[in-house]
Amino acid sequence: MRSVLEVQNLNVRYGEIHAVKGVSLRVEKGEIVALIGANGAGKTSTLSAIMGMIRAEGSVKFMGKDIERFSPWKRAQMGLSIVPERARVFPNMTVLENLEVGAYLVKDKKVFKERLEWVYDIFPRLRERQKQLALTLSGGEKQMLAIGRSLMNKPKLLLIDEISLGLMPKLVDEIFQILIKLNESGITLLISEQNTKKALEISSRAYVLQNGRVVKEGPSGELKEDEEIRKAYLGV
Amino acid sequence: MTLDYLYTLITFSNIFIILSLSLNVLIGYAGQVSLGHAAFFGIGAYTSAVLAVKFGLGYGTTLLLSVLIGGFFGFLLGLPSLRVRHDFLVLATIGLNFVVVALFKYIDFFGGPYGIIGLPAAKFFGKELGTGGYALYTAFWVVIVILLMIYIEKIYLRYGFEAIRENEDAAESIGVSVPLFKIYAFTISGALAGLAGNLWAYQMGMVFPDDFSFPVSITILTMVVLGGVGTISGPILGAVLLTFLPELLRFIQDYRLLLYGIIIVIVMMYQPSGLLGRQGILRKAFKR
Numbered sequence A: 001m002r003s004v005l006e007v008q009n010l011n012v013r014y015g016e017i018h019a020v021k022g023v024s025l026r027v028e029k030g031e032i033v034a035l036i037g038a039n040g041a042g043k044t045s046t047l048s049a050i051m052g053m054i055r056a057e058g059s060v061k062f063m064g065k066d067i068e069r070f071s072p073w074k075r076a077q078m079g080l081s082i083v084p085e086r087a088r089v090f091p092n093m094t095v096l097e098n099l100e101v102g103a104y105l106v107k108d109k110k111v112f113k114e115r116l117e118w119v120y121d122i123f124p125r126l127r128e129r130q131k132q133l134a135l136t137l138s139g140g141e142k143q144m145l146a147i148g149r150s151l152m153n154k155p156k157l158l159l160i161d162e163i164s165l166g167l168m169p170k171l172v173d174e175i176f177q178i179l180i181k182l183n184e185s186g187i188t189l190l191i192s193e194q195n196t197k198k199a200l201e202i203s204s205r206a207y208v209l210q211n212g213r214v215v216k217e218g219p220s221g222e223l224k225e226d227e228e229i230r231k232a233y234l235g236v
Numbered sequence B: 001m002t003l004d005y006l007y008t009l010i011t012f013s014n015i016f017i018i019l020s021l022s023l024n025v026l027i028g029y030a031g032q033v034s035l036g037h038a039a040f041f042g043i044g045a046y047t048s049a050v051l052a053v054k055f056g057l058g059y060g061t062t063l064l065l066s067v068l069i070g071g072f073f074g075f076l077l078g079l080p081s082l083r084v085r086h087d088f089l090v091l092a093t094i095g096l097n098f099v100v101v102a103l104f105k106y107i108d109f110f111g112g113p114y115g116i117i118g119l120p121a122a123k124f125f126g127k128e129l130g131t132g133g134y135a136l137y138t139a140f141w142v143v144i145v146i147l148l149m150i151y152i153e154k155i156y157l158r159y160g161f162e163a164i165r166e167n168e169d170a171a172e173s174i175g176v177s178v179p180l181f182k183i184y185a186f187t188i189s190g191a192l193a194g195l196a197g198n199l200w201a202y203q204m205g206m207v208f209p210d211d212f213s214f215p216v217s218i219t220i221l222t223m224v225v226l227g228g229v230g231t232i233s234g235p236i237l238g239a240v241l242l243t244f245l246p247e248l249l250r251f252i253q254d255y256r257l258l259l260y261g262i263i264i265v266i267v268m269m270y271q272p273s274g275l276l277g278r279q280g281i282l283r284k285a286f287k288r
């Protein structure tokens, strides 16, 4: 069976800084895969490169197709989507308008309505706030909106960059529960996290990034028991 | 105020409504600030003047070519916008305005500093319109342009444009092709400014380089900013206000640019979305 995503020997450079050094990873259909690592490890660079938002070298295969030359909008049209770090919703649009933009590729009114209901069912708070400008939302609500906006396209693979960043622990739990639900409803996820414990709990496999390199990979259950990881990331 | 004078003012107002709406497509929807919009206005006007006076072409043909050539130059300006940063684009548009005016001034084909005079009156089915008729005719184009704006807003363009204005990266990652939409915006904007140029040339019966100089660009920009960037009603209100007010308050005339500068600063400070923008005082007043 072919993988949803296959990345080989990915390299990202910012001038002198070599931020991602030959990263290879793959995501199979139906999985939640976690990309864990400390601040500055290269998680955001890796996900942005997969989405095509920054320049990178290496091979990126999505649904069996080479996409490394495609611009981000082309990748989005193929069913790849990203929830960027710190959400980056459109601040001066209402919640509903943000979702409408997310459905930019959906031309069918009926499909749009269904998707909107689907997203509102997942995030009832967005329904309550649909007329509000996005800039008035709390941090957690912005993250929900960013996820909702991506879902409007019904992506085949959703990249989520550090959803837990700056959120209160209770909200983090809530959002991770939602990610599990999303996955159960058939959406494949590749998430980046500094919150190693939580990420290993909800993912089936994980890659550990350090200074731009994958230093460990494997089933999350095994990584949780790994001595080094327990010391370095789980504080045990 | 004689009736003829009033008709003339209405025509000017209509032309500036079209100009400010066309600039608004760039600024309001595609987030591309242009300080040289009068260049496209001039290109449209000179296209009509040259074709009518030097080649004796009829009104319908000059109108069509003004729109097409305005749109073509808009498209050309759009190409570098895909590569350069916003602040550079602002400078480039100012430069474009000066270059275009200089070309009109120094190339004999365009009539030099005295411009091109002697455009025949626009004829429709063999009849001239007169001042009142022409005002009505320009109003007809205003209606067409407003309908086009509503269409652009309603159809997915709006979301594409608005998304780009707010955040190009985020827009691309949800499938909006930023290059395509920027090019659309520049082309539409240039074409409509070309239309305004045609209407102007036939109203005046002549064109002068200075009618399309940098201060005119600032005037158009002020209209958009004052009324409300990214709305349809805002640029219309801005154009009407800034066409009629200086006529009513004659003493302002000499201080126009100063006034516009002050308006821009005050609007930015107290009404950043414009009078009819989302947070504008007039919008709120209407809603109540």
Ligand SMILES: Nc1ncnc2c1ncn2[C@@H]1O[C@H](COP(=O)(O)OP(=O)(O)O)[C@@H](O)[C@H]1O
Pocket (backbone or CB within 6 Å): A014, A017, A019, A037, A038, A039, A040, A041, A042, A043, A044, A045, A046
């Ligand atoms: N735009 C940029 N310009 C220069 N260096 C960058 C840029 N973005 C990230 N970096 C550097 O690249 C490395 C990886 O960063 P990043 O991908 O953001 O890591 P993470 O998301 O894991 O925190 C860091 O050393 C960071 O300083």
Ligand SMILES: [Mg+2]
Pocket (backbone or CB within 6 Å): A040, A043, A044, A045, A085, A162
């Ligand atoms: Mg990061």
